Structure formats: C-alpha cells, structure tokens
Amino acid sequence: MKKIKLKDFKKALSKWGEVYIRTRDGFLKEGRLSSKKSKKSPKEFLLPREEVLLAIHKKGADTEVLEAHPSKKKVVMGALPCDMKGLELTTKNFLNSPEDPYYKKRVENTLFVSEMCQYPSSSCFCTSFDYGPSSKMGDITYFRLNDDNVLCEPISEKGKKALLWEQYPDAGEKDLEIMEKMLRETAKRLQKLNISYDFSRAREVYASSELKDAVFSCLNCGACTYVCPTCYCFDIRDIERKDFVLRERVWDSCMFFVYSLEASGHNPRKNRSKRAENRFMHKFFYQPLQYKEFGCTGCGRCVDVCPAGYDIRETIRSIQSFMEGKNG
Amino acid sequence: MEKVKEELKRLLQEGEIKGVLGFVPSSSPQKNRVFYTENPDDVSRFTVSLFNTPNLTTYLFRFKDKGKIALFLRPCEQRALNVLISEGKIKREDVFVIGVPCQGAVDPFRLEEQVDAEINSVEVKDDKILVNNAISVYIKEVMPYSCRVCEDVEEDVDIKIDGEDKRPSHEEYSKIEDFDKKTPSEKWAFFKETFERCTRCYACREVCPMCYCEQCFVDSYDPLWVEPGLSLQDIMSYHLIKMYHMAGRCTNCGACERACPENIPLSLLTSMLAHRLKRDFGYISGKNGTQKVFLGEYHYEDKGDFIK
Numbered sequence: 001m002k003k004i005k006l007k008d009f010k011k012a013l014s015k016w017g018e019v020y021i022r023t024r025d026g027f028l029k030e031g032r033l034s035s036k037k038s039k040k041s042p043k044e045f046l047l048p049r050e051e052v053l054l055a056i057h058k059k060g061a062d063t064e065v066l067e068a069h070p071s072k073k074k075v076v077m078g079a080l081p082c083d084m085k086g087l088e089l090t091t092k093n094f095l096n097s098p099e100d101p102y103y104k105k106r107v108e109n110t111l112f113v114s115e116m117c118q119y120p121s122s123s124c125f126c127t128s129f130d131y132g133p134s135s136k137m138g139d140i141t142y143f144r145l146n147d148d149n150v151l152c153e154p155i156s157e158k159g160k161k162a163l164l165w166e167q168y169p170d171a172g173e174k175d176l177e178i179m180e181k182m183l184r185e186t187a188k189r190l191q192k193l194n195i196s197y198d199f200s201r202a203r204e205v206y207a208s209s210e211l212k213d214a215v216f217s218c219l220n221c222g223a224c225t226y227v228c229p230t231c232y233c234f235d236i237r238d239i240e241r242k243d244f245v246l247r248e249r250v251w252d253s254c255m256f257f258v259y260s261l262e263a264s265g266h267n268p269r270k271n272r273s274k275r276a277e278n279r280f281m282h283k284f285f286y287q288p289l290q291y292k293e294f295g296c297t298g299c300g301r302c303v304d305v306c307p308a309g310y311d312i313r314e315t316i317r318s319i320q321s322f323m324e325g326k327n328g
Numbered sequence: 329m330e331k332v333k334e335e336l337k338r339l340l341q342e343g344e345i346k347g348v349l350g351f352v353p354s355s356s357p358q359k360n361r362v363f364y365t366e367n368p369d370d371v372s373r374f375t376v377s378l379f380n381t382p383n384l385t386t387y388l389f390r391f392k393d394k395g396k397i398a399l400f401l402r403p404c405e406q407r408a409l410n411v412l413i414s415e416g417k418i419k420r421e422d423v424f425v426i427g428v429p430c431q432g433a434v435d436p437f438r439l440e441e442q443v444d445a446e447i448n449s450v451e452v453k454d455d456k457i458l459v460n461n462a463i464s465v466y467i468k469e470v471m472p473y474s475c476r477v478c479e480d481v482e483e484d485v486d487i488k489i490d491g492e493d494k495r496p497s498h499e500e501y502s503k504i505e506d507f508d509k510k511t512p513s514e515k516w517a518f519f520k521e522t523f524e525r526c527t528r529c530y531a532c533r534e535v536c537p538m539c540y541c542e543q544c545f546v547d548s549y550d551p552l553w554v555e556p557g558l559s560l561q562d563i564m565s566y567h568l569i570k571m572y573h574m575a576g577r578c579t580n581c582g583a584c585e586r587a588c589p590e591n592i593p594l595s596l597l598t599s600m601l602a603h604r605l606k607r608d609f610g611y612i613s614g615k616n617g618t619q620k621v622f623l624g625e626y627h628y629e630d631k632g633d634f635i636k
C-alpha cells in the first residue's frame with residue numbers, strides 16, 4: 001500500500017475524471033469527505049435517476065434518431081464497501097446477457113475509488129453477508145489514516161493505470177498496523193445477523209402471515225428503494241418536446257401501485273402488503289436463486305430513511321425463526 | 329396511559345374491538361414504528377410520543393369491513409378522521425378513537441439534520457429534546473410549521489389518554505402572510521431553493537390520509553399530467569396539483585412533512601390551504617364529522633357567483 005496525502009490523492013484522481021466525493025447526503029462535486037455513510041448510494045453514477053437514451057428529431061417529413069452515449073469521465077471517491085457491493089449486484093443484472101449498452105458505457109467511464117469503512121452506524125449489518133468494512137473493492141481502495149493521509153492501493157487494471165503509483169512512498173509498518181487495528185474495531189461494532197434461508201421455500205414464505213405481519217408498517221412510498229444501492233428498477237418513457245421525442249429511462253419503484261399494474265387493468269400486487277413483501281422476497285429469495293447472492297448489502301439505508309420506522313432486520317429475523325420453527 | 333392500555337386489553341379480550349393500531353419503539357429512537365395487533369398481550373408495547381411520525385388514519389383503509397379498529401390520534405389526526413367520515417370513506421362506528429394529548433410532533437429527519445450525529449437516545453424535557461444525553465434541541469425547531477398553526481377539533485373520542493394538551497401556541501399564520509407578499513419570481517426562487525431536492529419518492533403522498541386514490545394523477549400515462557423527471561417544473565406540478573386535491577380536506581396534520589426524507593417544508597403549502605379556508609370561508613377542515621365537505625356545499629354569501 002502507498003501512503004498519500006488526501007489532498008494530493010484527490011488531485012491526482014481529478015486527472016482521470018471529475019471527482020465526486022462522499023458527503024453526508026450523496027456523492028457530490030463540492031463538499032467535504034464525510035465521516036459517515038451517505039444518505040444516498042452512488043448507484044446513480046451507473047443508473048441515473050433520469051437518463052435520455054435516444055432522441056427522435058422531427059425534421060419536416062423526416063425523422064432522425066440520435067442515440068445518447070454517456071461520455072463524461074467521473075471518479076466516485078469514498079464509496080464504502082456496502083456501496084461497492086451494491087454496484088456489483090446491480091452490475092450483475094445489467095451486464096448479464098443481453099448487456100445494457102448505456103450501463104456498460106457508464107461502467108467504463110467511471111473510476112470507483114472505495115474507502116474501507118470506519119463508520120459503522122446502528123443501522124449497518126454488512127458483516128451478515130460475505131464481505132465487510134475491510135473489503136477492498138472497486139478500482140482503487142484506500143483507508144483514511146487521519147484527516148490528511150490515506151493508505152491506498154489499486155485493485156483493477158483501470159486502477160493501476162489511473163495513477164502513477166511508483167511516485168508515492170510505501171506505507172510504513174506502523175501505519176498498516178493502525179489500519180488493521182481500526183478495521184478490526186469497526187467489524188466488532190457491527191451487528192451480524194444469522195441468515196440461513198432455504199430458498200426452495202420461497203412460495204411458502206411469500207404466503208406466510210409472518211411476512212405479512214413483519215412488513216405491516218410499510219407505507220409503500222419509494223423512499224427506501226431510491227436510497228438502496230441494489231434496487232435497480234426503472235421505467236422507459238417517451239417524452240414529447242417541440243421538435244423532439246425523448247426516450248428516457250427513469251427510476252421506478254416496486255412499491256408503487258402502477259409498477260405492477262398490467263395493461264389489462266389487473267394488478268397482481270394491488271394489495272399494499274404484497275408490494276412490501278415482494279421487495280423483501282426479491283432481495284432475500286429471488287436474487288439468491290438467480291444470482292447466487294443476496295440482493296441486500298446490509299447498508300441500512302432503508303432503515304435510516306423509512307418514515308414509518310420499518311426495519312428490514314426485523315423481517316430478516318422473523319423469517320429466520322419461521323425457517324427454524326417450521327423445519328426444525 | 330396505563331389505564332387506557334388496561335381498557336384496550338379488556339376490549340380486545342371481550343371482542344369489542346378487533347385490533348389496535350399504534351406505535352411501538354423502533355431501532356431509531358427518533359421515529360417509532362407503526363404496529364397493529366389483535367393480541368391483548370401486545371397492548372403493553374404501545375407508546376405515545378412526539379416521535380410517532382405517520383398519521384395513523386392512513387392505515388385505516390387496510391381494515392375496510394374488518395371490524396372495529398382502535399387507534400391513537402392527535403387532534404389534527406382526529407380531524408383527518410372526521411374528513412374521511414364526512415367523505416363517506418370510513419364509518420365512525422368502525423373505529424375506536426384513543427385521544428392523544430399533543431405537544432407537537434417531531435420531524436425525525438429535521439432532528440437528524442439539526443444534531444448532525446447518529447441518534448441513539450431521545451428524551452423530552454419541557455420544550456426541548458435531549459439527544460444522546462448531550463445535545464439539546466428546541467421541539468419548536470424540529471416540528472413542521474403546521475404544528476404552530478394547529479386548529480382545534482370538536483373532540484369525539486372513545487377514550488382519552490390523561491395528560492396536558494401542550495400544543496405549541498396557536499400562532500397566527502404569519503409565515504403564510506409573509507409568503508403572500510412575495511412576487512411570483514420570489515416565490516419561484518423559494519420553491520427552487522426548497523423543493524428542488526425532492527426525489528419524487530412520494531412518501532408525502534403515501535402517508536397522507538387524504539391521498540387515497542388507487543391511481544394518483546402523477547402515475548397516469550395517458551393523459552400525462554406530469555412528466556416523470558426531476559425538473560423543478562415537474563416537481564412543482566406534482567406538489568401544486570396535490571394541493572388542489574387537498575383543498576378543504578387536508579387537516580394540516582404535518583405527516584407529509586415529517587415523512588419527507590429530504591426535509592422539504594411541505595406544511596407551508598398545507599398551512600396556506602388552511603389559512604385561505606379560514607380567512608375566506610371561516611371553514612376548518614375536519615372540525616367535526618358532521619360538517620359537509622368543503623367543496624360539497626355553497627352558501628349564497630360565498631365569494632364569487634359562478635355557481636348560483
């Protein structure tokens with residue numbers, strides 16, 4: 001690992017692209033690197049809240065189709081392991097065949113500089129999954145040694161090429177010891193849940209009153225789905241302008257009534273609780289079945305943002321006891 | 329509170345009520361969790377405090393024709409129930425109202441912003457909240473504006489929790505009158521500053537007892553009333569059209585503002601409705617369950633003669 005002044009690190013990264021850093025709210029161009037996880041995850045760098053895919057230009061009787069290709073190079077600095085894990089999961093979805101060309105372009109144009117986490121909060125439960133605060137993720141990873149210095153190293157080829165690594169001094173023994181110690185302390189402060197589900201019982205769980213009761217408080221707003229690093233649902237809309245029709249991709253949420261409304265007028269998830277149950281099922285049963293990995297990173301953002309005081313961990317526990325109770 | 333809990337337990341045991349809807353502590357002390365039970369043993373878990381965020385009448389729609397549901401309501405929330413009764417949406421005999429003495433309601437996200445630290449404990453001390461045993465915050469600063477212009481209700485409760493009504497004084501609508509003095513461009517500038525961060529998560533809609541439409545106008549594709557993006561025009565179209573739908577119905581309960589994770593001062597808009605209603609028509613929405621819905625009646629002396 002190399003030891004670099006935070007200031008110089010940021011400056012060096014800015015040569016690769018525009019640097020966005022983790023602030024209290026989200027990842028912004030301005031502001032100070034915060035000492036907390038951000039309220040919003042950095043998923044919008046790969047899946048923007050609103051994105052034009054193509055424009056159809058009306059020219060008299062003719063039309064011309066212009067495809068929009070995201071081209072701006074961006075550096076996401078300070079993404080925490082839970083953010084990175086979330087992006088890994090959404091990437092599985094978008095770059096599975098067929099590949100999503102817009103998403104892919106953004107992956108190419110973004111340099112992810114992750115920070116090993118020292119900021120556990122009471123809503124975090126990342127160590128319940130197969131990674132943790134000391135996981136080295138993204139293109140480059142760093143540890144914040146103090147206000148002025150970071151210890152960092154490249155991970156991907158892209159990360160290796162992004163900086164002139166030889167010009168920086170190696171981290172000293174002592175600094176590395178501090179890092180190990182701090183990361184151990186962080187892990188100790190984290191809540192680890194026991195999640196051993198039998199995925200083949202998905203139907204039974206979805207039909208259970210335990211799940212229904214657990215999600216009762218949910219109001220079906222989209223707040224949690226918008227801050228969640230792994231929620232990736234979107235809608236495609238055509239928007240008319242004077243001489244243009246814009247085809248846009250915008251975020252959607254499985255919590256909304258219209259999300260599951262079918263053209264016939266039938267809505268399989270008309271019932272509010274079914275929508276909340278589905279969000280849980282998708283992350284804890286369907287995604288593991290499809291991608292062999294949970295669809296939740298334990299970042300706790302949904303807990304932080306929910307106006308109804310809903311806590312996904314209570315549902316996780318209650319389904320765990322359902323699993324144990326009914327099958328011994 | 330203990331007496332009320334005893335009574336609720338008895339009512340459940342004797343089958344006089346079907347279930348109880350209230351709040352229990354959650355993992356975040358600044359916002360309690362909405363909880364429903366039909367089990368008498370669970371009654372002891374309920375808590376009543378400034379940190380009960382949503383307006384529980386919203387949840388009543390889930391219990392249509394399911395029997396009598398008891399729920400904890402502050403005065404402004406009782407008014408919301410009254411509106412739903414006058415609109416024929418809920419039957420009075422289907423609910424058992426537990427009156428809650430009110431001291432204002434805290435916006436959990438505003439409190440978080442103020443203390444700028446993780447909240448591990450909250451304690452109410454007179455007009456202040458002590459956070460983490462260290463930081464003291466005035467309740468007034470972390471509640472929606474609607475709590476400052478709270479209107480009275482003609483009380484019609486089935487049981488009442490003892491306690492002093494310590495609602496923040498009924499201030500005049502001075503903030504609204506000041507806003508009225510702004511020019512259109514100043515108003516737009518204000519909206520830009522405060523509403524631009526809206527993510528259109530619709531927590532403010534889902535938490536609102538008056539937003540009971542199955543399909544909201546913003547979700548309509550054809551006609552497309554509001555585009556799906558995040559331009560200020562789209563955001564304000566949503567909020568202002570919602571306000572049209574709230575006229576004479578919204579009881580300024582402030583639940584929308586407390587639910588907003590972006591700390592958008594939504595109750596300024598709702599207080600403006602309340603202000604106009606009172607000033608121009610002497611009407612207070614949901615004052616009781618018998619008055620007619622505001623847009624469902626007219627008087628010869630009403631302003632404007634288009635309807636006569």
Ligand code: SF4
Pocket residue numbers: 217218219220221222223224225255276302305306307308309310531
């Ligand atoms: S869990 Fe909370 S944040 Fe998520 S949709 Fe339900 S009410 Fe909204």
Ligand code: SF4
Pocket residue numbers: 086224227228229230231283295296297298299300301302303312
């Ligand atoms: S479901 Fe909640 S805890 Fe899990 S990844 Fe999403 S926001 Fe984080």
Ligand code: SF4
Pocket residue numbers: 525526527528529530531532533587588589590591592594
């Ligand atoms: S709750 Fe706040 S952010 Fe969400 S739609 Fe309403 S005003 Fe916008």
Ligand code: SF4
Pocket residue numbers: 383408474532535536537538539574577578579580581582583584585598
């Ligand atoms: S608009 Fe807001 S203040 Fe008015 S009734 Fe709905 S939640 Fe309450």
